Amino acid sequence: MAGEEILVVEDNEKNMKLLRDVLQATGYRTLEASTGGQALMLATEHGPALVLMDIRLPDMDGVEALGRLRMDQRTASIPVVAITAQAMKRDGERFKEAGFDGYLSKPLDIDELLTTVARHCGRGG
Secondary structure, three states, X not given: OOOOEEEEEXXXXXXXXXXXXXXXXXXXXXXXXXXXXXXXXXXXXXXXXEXXXXXXXXXXXXXXXXXXXXXXXXXXXXXXXXXXXXOOHHHHHHHHHHOOOEXXXXXXXXXXXXXXXXXXXXXXX
């Protein structure tokens, strides 16, 4: 395992702890942001292998944060996966149309999470 760095953007402490624990136990390193602004700063500074982006954030929604990542040459190519409790059938399509590289609904399915992360980090899956 190469210990790829994953930026987790989540404003709920319990969800953040779950994501951190699962990812670190699987050999990934994590960066953590609880706002879209923090996420933009960390993504620019660190260039993570993947961003897991909550949609509902206190300062801007995940779609706006994604747009800002895509507009910056330094972060435009980082894969970003939406994570949200908005689990209506059309939402997955809407997030992909917005430019997300994937979509996971809450409550998270750990196997699906790890498969998605592995696929975007070049570990197969």
